[in-house]
Amino acid sequence: MALNVTDLRVYYRTLRGEVKALDGVTFSVADREIMGLAGESGSGKSTLAKSLIRLDGRMRHVGGTVELDGAAMPLSDDGAMDEFRFRKVSLIPQYSMSALNPTRKIGKMVGELLESRGERADRAELERRLELVGLSKDVLDRYPIELSGGMKQRVVMVVSTLLNPSLLIADEVTSALDVSSQKAVATTLLGFRDHGLVTSMMVVTHDISLVYQIADTIMVMYAGRLAEKAPAEVLVTAPRHPYTRQLIAALPEVGVRYEDRRLTGIPGSPPSLLKPPGGCRFRDRCPLAFDRCAEQPPFAEVAPGHHVACWKAE
Amino acid sequence: MTTARREALHFALRNRKLVVGAIIVAVFLVAGLAGPLLFDHGPNDYVGPAMAPPSGEFWFGTTTFGQDVFAQFVYGLRSTFLVGVLGGVLAAVVGMVVGFVAGYRGGWVDELLTMLTNIVLVLPALVVLLIVNAYLGVRSIGVQALFIGLTSWPWAARAIRAQTFSLRSRDFVDLARLSGVRTPKIILREIAPNMSSYLFLTFILLFGSAILIAASLDFIGLGPTEGVSLGLMLNNAARWSALQLGLWWWFIPPGAGITAIVGALYVMNVGLDEVFNPKLREM
Amino acid sequence: MLKLDGVSKIYRVGAFGGRELKAVSDVGFEVGEGEVVSLIGESGSGKSTLGRMILRLASVSSGTITLDGRDISSIKDRKEYYRQVQGVFQDPFSCYNPVFRADRVFSTIKEQYFPRVGADEWRTRVEAALESVRLDPGNVLGKYPHQLSGGQLQRMLIARAVLLDIRLLVADEIISMLDVSTRIDVLNLLADLRARGLGILFVTHDLSLGNYVSDRTVVLRKGKIMEMGRTDLVFGNPAHPYTRSLLASVPRLHAKWTDAVVEEVPCAYHEAPEDSRTRPGLAEVENDHYVACAGCAGSKIKETA
Numbered sequence: 001m002a003l004n005v006t007d008l009r010v011y012y013r014t015l016r017g018e019v020k021a022l023d024g025v026t027f028s029v030a031d032r033e034i035m036g037l038a039g040e041s042g043s044g045k046s047t048l049a050k051s052l053i054r055l056d057g058r059m060r061h062v063g064g065t066v067e068l069d070g071a072a073m074p075l076s077d078d079g080a081m082d083e084f085r086f087r088k089v090s091l092i093p094q095y096s097m098s099a100l101n102p103t104r105k106i107g108k109m110v111g112e113l114l115e116s117r118g119e120r121a122d123r124a125e126l127e128r129r130l131e132l133v134g135l136s137k138d139v140l141d142r143y144p145i146e147l148s149g150g151m152k153q154r155v156v157m158v159v160s161t162l163l164n165p166s167l168l169i170a171d172e173v174t175s176a177l178d179v180s181s182q183k184a185v186a187t188t189l190l191g192f193r194d195h196g197l198v199t200s201m202m203v204v205t206h207d208i209s210l211v212y213q214i215a216d217t218i219m220v221m222y223a224g225r226l227a228e229k230a231p232a233e234v235l236v237t238a239p240r241h242p243y244t245r246q247l248i249a250a251l252p253e254v255g256v257r258y259e260d261r262r263l264t265g266i267p268g269s270p271p272s273l274l275k276p277p278g279g280c281r282f283r284d285r286c287p288l289a290f291d292r293c294a295e296q297p298p299f300a301e302v303a304p305g306h307h308v309a310c311w312k313a314e
Numbered sequence: 315m316t317t318a319r320r321e322a323l324h325f326a327l328r329n330r331k332l333v334v335g336a337i338i339v340a341v342f343l344v345a346g347l348a349g350p351l352l353f354d355h356g357p358n359d360y361v362g363p364a365m366a367p368p369s370g371e372f373w374f375g376t377t378t379f380g381q382d383v384f385a386q387f388v389y390g391l392r393s394t395f396l397v398g399v400l401g402g403v404l405a406a407v408v409g410m411v412v413g414f415v416a417g418y419r420g421g422w423v424d425e426l427l428t429m430l431t432n433i434v435l436v437l438p439a440l441v442v443l444l445i446v447n448a449y450l451g452v453r454s455i456g457v458q459a460l461f462i463g464l465t466s467w468p469w470a471a472r473a474i475r476a477q478t479f480s481l482r483s484r485d486f487v488d489l490a491r492l493s494g495v496r497t498p499k500i501i502l503r504e505i506a507p508n509m510s511s512y513l514f515l516t517f518i519l520l521f522g523s524a525i526l527i528a529a530s531l532d533f534i535g536l537g538p539t540e541g542v543s544l545g546l547m548l549n550n551a552a553r554w555s556a557l558q559l560g561l562w563w564w565f566i567p568p569g570a571g572i573t574a575i576v577g578a579l580y581v582m583n584v585g586l587d588e589v590f591n592p593k594l595r596e597m
Numbered sequence: 598m599l600k601l602d603g604v605s606k607i608y609r610v611g612a613f614g615g616r617e618l619k620a621v622s623d624v625g626f627e628v629g630e631g632e633v634v635s636l637i638g639e640s641g642s643g644k645s646t647l648g649r650m651i652l653r654l655a656s657v658s659s660g661t662i663t664l665d666g667r668d669i670s671s672i673k674d675r676k677e678y679y680r681q682v683q684g685v686f687q688d689p690f691s692c693y694n695p696v697f698r699a700d701r702v703f704s705t706i707k708e709q710y711f712p713r714v715g716a717d718e719w720r721t722r723v724e725a726a727l728e729s730v731r732l733d734p735g736n737v738l739g740k741y742p743h744q745l746s747g748g749q750l751q752r753m754l755i756a757r758a759v760l761l762d763i764r765l766l767v768a769d770e771i772i773s774m775l776d777v778s779t780r781i782d783v784l785n786l787l788a789d790l791r792a793r794g795l796g797i798l799f800v801t802h803d804l805s806l807g808n809y810v811s812d813r814t815v816v817l818r819k820g821k822i823m824e825m826g827r828t829d830l831v832f833g834n835p836a837h838p839y840t841r842s843l844l845a846s847v848p849r850l851h852a853k854w855t856d857a858v859v860e861e862v863p864c865a866y867h868e869a870p871e872d873s874r875t876r877p878g879l880a881e882v883e884n885d886h887y888v889a890c891a892g893c894a895g896s897k898i899k900e901t902a
Contacts, residue, residue, distance in 0.1 A: 015324065040776040040777055040778060041747075041776055149640070178639035178640055178802060179639065179802065179803075179804070179843055179846045179847055180639070180842065180843070180846045182846070182848070183846040183848075183854060186848075187854075206776070206777060207848070208777075208850070209848040209849060209850040210848040212848065212850060212853075213848050213853055213854050236850055236851070237851070246778070247777060247778060248850070250777060250778055250780070250781045251777065251781075251805075251850055252780075252781065252784065252805045252806055252808070252809040253805050253808075253849055253850055253851075254804050254805050254808045254832060254844065254847055254849065255808070255832075256805075256808070256809060257808065257809060257810075257828075257829070258784075258785070258788045258809055258810050262785060262788075263781045263784075263785070263809075264781065264782075264785075265778045265779055265780070265781040265782040265785075266778040269746055484691055485686045485687075485688060485691040485692040486691060486692050486693055486694045488654055488684075488686065488692075489686075489692050489702065489754075490705065491654065492652060492654075492679055492683060492684055493679070493702075493705045493706055493709050494675060494676035494679050494709040494710070495705065495709060504694055507694070507696045507697070508694065508695070508696060510696070
């Protein structure tokens with residue numbers, strides 16, 4: 001098993017108390033698996049992505065363990081995590097394509113980046129990978145402003161995978177892109193796994209239809225906890241958690257028109273994570289809620305490879 | 315109070331630079347306001363023995379003419395603060411008007427105002443003041459403040475213009491335009507409140523620099539013809555060879571006073587910047 | 598109601614304004630009463646520029662935009678124009694001035710347009726407008742923007758437009774920053790407003806959203822119209838290679854992307870008879886379905902990424 005996360009808890013410190021952004025998350029990602037991590041804002045998916053590589057100043061690792069390829073990852077120890085970053089775990093952060101230094105040519109930036117990590121830049125390998133993602137090698141001699149959004153995103157993706165990490169985490173890499181660029185970037189991610197450049201991948205997104213195209217499994221998060229995890233095909237056609245069901249039902253598609261079928265959203269809003277309610281956090285908005293929901297349901301396996309956190313998902 | 319303000323206050327009270335700076339300035343301010351009330355003689359009265367070092371009666375000693383240095387110091391603080399406020403406010407107002415209008419309107423209005431700003435910026439203030447001096451026999455604090463105000467606004471105008479440029483393309487400004495709100499109101503009610511922390515910082519900086527400029531002008535003899543100020547004290551001390559005569563109590567207090575006040579203001583500014591800009595806070 | 602005729606927008610760029618950038622080229626379409634028209638395009642297509650021109654936030658370089666036949670740039674009193682046309686933008690949080698409470702957007706309207714209305718009467722109107730966008734007045738009045746969600750803020754902006762009883766709403770990417778579960782609510786709201794007679798120009802890059810709610814669609818690319826017409830015709834029977842490639846790239850929930858190459862078909866514009874070119878640069882291939890030249894000599898659609 002490539003990645004094993006057990007009861008991970010990461011809270012944010014704020015003036016008003018601790019925000020329980022990630023409250024007890026347990027799952028695994030196998031070798032050569034692409035797992036999509038879907039959720040809305042406040043679900044904890046970005047916190048999960050970030051905490052697997054670096055806890056920023058406001059985050060606090062409260063409990064739980066993470067194991068990558070058998071080795072425990074020291075999340076709270078910034079210095080010790082340095083060994084893992086970029087080499088074993090790599091992150092493509094959100095908005096990274098806007099974070100390229102505008103005064104540096106791409107090639108120079110990559111060289112400086114690798115030097116700072118104590119690695120030598122292998123120009124031939126870099127060019128080979130650029131070609132693999134469909135970029136010509138003279139991208140290295142250009143400035144970021146000369147590239148389009150999709151091209152910049154692919155450059156960042158190549159840089160993040162230069163050292164063939166075991167786990168690649170892609171945080172909302174397609175959100176700011178056009179439809180055609182999204183397809184190119186998503187297929188690039190798929191290509192990384194297929195060509196063996198990365199072993200496993202976690203793709204964090206709010207766009208389920210996009211992640212369905214490339215992921216093997218999809219995991220849905222809600223209010224800091226896991227709601228459902230299933231093979232992509234199963235999650236999209238036969239979800240069992242009420243939240244997932246409503247979420248899928250609220251997605252407009254080409255071909256579905258208002259006159260034919262009026263879709264409905266999910267009424268209400270996610271609970272505040274400062275003082276989250278006890279028990280199942282979806283309770284207030286759930287049409288199937290009953291008494292037992294006051295107790296948090298376990299993330300149980302109801303079918304092979306299909307986990308759901310709901311009392312009614314039998 | 316918005317949570318932003320409340321949060322700002324929370325950090326403000328805990329920011330050491332801000333608190334220490336503010337306390338120093340406050341001490342001098344109180345001394346300047348309340349101090350003169352302790353005296354029954356004026357700052358320039360000849361009340362004691364000449365060139366006497368600090369003693370129980372004259373805390374800061376006396377000048378070559380037997381004037382009470384402490385009294386001069388305390389009265390001097392008053393005029394120093396007064397010039398700082400008047401000059402600073404004038405510079406701030408002119409800088410804001412020019413900056414907002416240039417930043418919001420753009421186009422040829424901006425070009426014109428920028429040209430004006432650059433001209434005033436480059437103008438050698440001292441030379442102009444010398445010429446003005448030749449025509450004005452008597453100078454008062456008001457004139458000095460006026461002069462300082464009219465020559466130190468350019469850099470504030472440029473900074474405010476830059477900020478306004480970036481704020482004006484924000485959606486809520488567009489929304490205000492869509493609501494039919496006219497330009498002056500938009501500047502006043504949409505743009506300025508978003509820059510309030512910056513405007514505050516700017517004012518403090520202008521206040522400090524006005525004090526410094528006034529002291530410098532006083533020191534070289536271009537200050538007000540009447541009254542007393544810290545810079546004037548330094549001027550007198552130099553003129554009457556205080557350094558050579560070893561009358562350290564005559565020039566050290568005013569020098570230290572100016573340095574302390576202006577330094578404290580700058581440190582306050584750095585602290586305020588940390589308070590307002592969450593990214594600078596060391597948490 | 599709203600008609601664009603040969604509208605173009607040229608920006609001067611370069612060091613001394615030497616070069617020209619044509620953001621919009623010769624665009625013409627109409628929006629009728631109670632009709633939702635989608636303006637679909639990727640970034641750089643000029644769709645937002647068109648929205649801003651219609652809202653008079655940007656000037657028109659050439660061509661005319663008319664409302665009921667009147668050229669909008671000739672309407673001297675902007676307030677009169679904004680009484681009929683309003684806009685809602687993409688980022689709900691940046692539309693609100695963060696130092697003030699959210700309902701200030703309503704009081705600004707009151708000050709500018711309804712100064713003589715009494716306080717109680719005004720409050721009733723505001724509450725009615727909020728209820729018509731399915732918001733509970735108690736939940737949103739008196740709060741600051743950061744205390745409300747994106748969906749609520751977006752709906753308050755729509756309520757603001759409803760208060761003015763406008764005839765045309767320009768919705769510029771209003772959905773993209775909302776959470777998935779609230780997107781559909783706002784879309785349904787637009788459909789309800791359409792039923793009440795409001796004309797809506799729905800600017801978006803997301804084809805599924807445009808398809809869901811609009812009556813007619815205009816597909817833009819690099820400032821020019823590629824295809825336009827009734828939504829079901831444009832999406833069901835796309836005649837332009839660009840539209841087809843867009844549709845092929847849209848991720849669908851029940852179908853994976855195919856690697857099928859966009860087949861090369863003859864350019865629909867040039868295949869159509871001369872007398873079908875009823876609009877400049879567009880040929881009418883069926884009733885209310887227009888297509889532009891595919892940039893002939895085969896399918897010229899290269900990957901833009």
